[in-house]
Amino acid sequence: MTSSFVAYIDESGDEGFTFLPDGRGSSHWFVQTAVVYRRPHDLSAVAALKAARATLGWEAKKAFHFCDMRHEQRLVMLNEVIKTPFRTVSILSYKPDIPDPERFQANKWMLYHYLTRLLIERVSWLCRDHMRPGEGDGTVDLIFSDRAAMSYEDIRVYINRLRAQAGMGTQVNIHWPAINMDSLRAVAHAQLAGLQVADAVATSTHYGVKLSRFGIADPSYLALLRRHAYRHRDNFRGYGIKTLTGFEQLQDRMPHLRAAFLNW
Template identity: 40%
Template structure:
């Protein structure tokens, strides 16, 4: 039997833990790593190209239908977020503040990325379980596709998931019956319309917490996406928006707190 859902995962930022970016200076590691997923019914899978094209068609003088959020100007990003917020999908994001991370914790390649992605998979599993009464088709499982990132082995990530399934950490509550570990794969951003949609979601949330060159943040994109962000009875911060560590321990400034306040 086919999957009930498909989920696509992309990130904004990097997992570097030194020489962080400062406003007014070029280069350096991002202060945040944001990893997002968009999930929708498997039966909508072929509609994703049309959804992506519906954004591109609204962007004046855009020569390619391929969508990359960071290449858009502010007005175009607003339009992209507004269009995504009207689609039959759900968004989940985990946001890691990297400055508070003590030295020596994440020393292996992709270790921080794997650790944060487990929070994302956890929430995707809850989302699939919650929506199963409304999605009777398929076997209840989700097929997960990552946007391919250089230097990451997806075979190793599947092994990581299998290890957690066999030896679950005490603080982890993944609903394993909906996660198809063997089906986890990766594709190139430019060849997959669904990955281009989730790129816009990840970049939208990152814009709310990662300062630009001038030290400013833009929470409007994330605010626009709130209607499609996973929540339970209005609780977003435990479900569709996971901040690590707890936002009280992230050293957020006044502008960044406006983002958190949107989802309280």
Template identity: 35%
Template sequence: MAHSFNVYIDESGDDGMANFRQVGVGGGASQWLAIGACIVRANRDLDLVALRDRIKAECRPNSQRRDIHFKDFNHNQKRRACQIIAGQPLRFSCVLGLKNTPNAATFVEKNQLYFYLTRFLIERVSWFCREMRPTVQEGNGMAKITFSRRGGLSYDGFKGYLELLRDKVETQIHWPVIDIDAVAAQDHSRLAALQIADCGVSAIAAALEPDIYGNVEHSYLHEIAGNIYHKGGNYLSYGLKTLPPLDQAGLSQSQAFGFQRFR
């Protein structure tokens, strides 16, 4: 039987753990690594193609490419893309890890931080699918997870990581909805759904990751607030999880302001 949910995972930032970006200086590693998911009912998957095409038509009408990438948009286009996504029948969940901390320095192995953050994301994806199952009767109740392909990451290795978590590590993942065997990766350009995931994750990350001038932009996050997974108004345990928690992350005034409505 077909899956009930499709989950598309993308990232914003990098997993570099040294030479962090400084205000006024180009280059350098990002302060945050954000890994997030766009979750949609499987029978609405094709709607994301139309959604991507609308964003492209309004924000990049002269581009010869059909695919979109949030980083290629200017500020007004980014905000418009988020306005187009707002209210659509999809949900975002995102886990954001602050790398420039003493605790983060323990993640020294390749992809270690990526796997760690994704573990918390899969938890939240599983909770959402479990909660939605009573109203999503089609399919087998499980989620098919597709990553946006990134260099240097073994997706068979990630399947093995999930199997290890399932069999030997106590987690809060609701395993009955996670189809480990179906975990896959596709190129960003091939799937409209991954491009929508990119928009959502990048929009959220922009509220925490400073640009070269030290500024953050929270208007994108606020535009898609209605699409972020929450439970009873609790966003920070569900659709928006930060490591460390926001009150321990040494946020600037602007960063803290952007998240006030989600507290």
């Protein structure tokens, strides 16, 4: 039997910890996002990007790279994408709050792996909550946007290690019956429409929370996507949006975050 869901995973920002006063250096935020489609709706992403290309007058196979696009082009893409049925999960790390950053600097990919764990937890809950009998086997295929320097076999080993620790008093809360480890793979961004959508959602989320060197954030793209965030009992906090630092604490310190998540 085939899987019930497919999750496309991408990130925005970087994992560095060099924060300079003028805003250069490492990004303050690192965001990892999954865009989850039911398997029967997977091709709706292809149709949405095809429609956006037609509006923009782009060639048929031109890939969407959200950060390289102009504002108007981003709006065209997003307004086609939000017509399709999907849910999003984003893990947001405000890196200056991370204690012992030296530990993360000394262990390459440690932050990425940790956010991957939190992301897969919430993707697994989403699949558990929304599984339909007779529509696949209840599992989700995990497809990462390929980062050339990263070993995705290491991610597989990391997740399998978490699974082996299940029931040993750990705080890992992955719903394991939903995770199909055999299907985990990395694919080049340009090859799959779903990865281009994940890139757009991750970057939109990053734009909504990060401040430019002029002290300005842009939540306009994120606002278009708010109805697609995964909710449990109508609550998006801790589900469709998970922050490493407490959400209320961040909002108290950063008033622009209240605007970013207004009317969610």
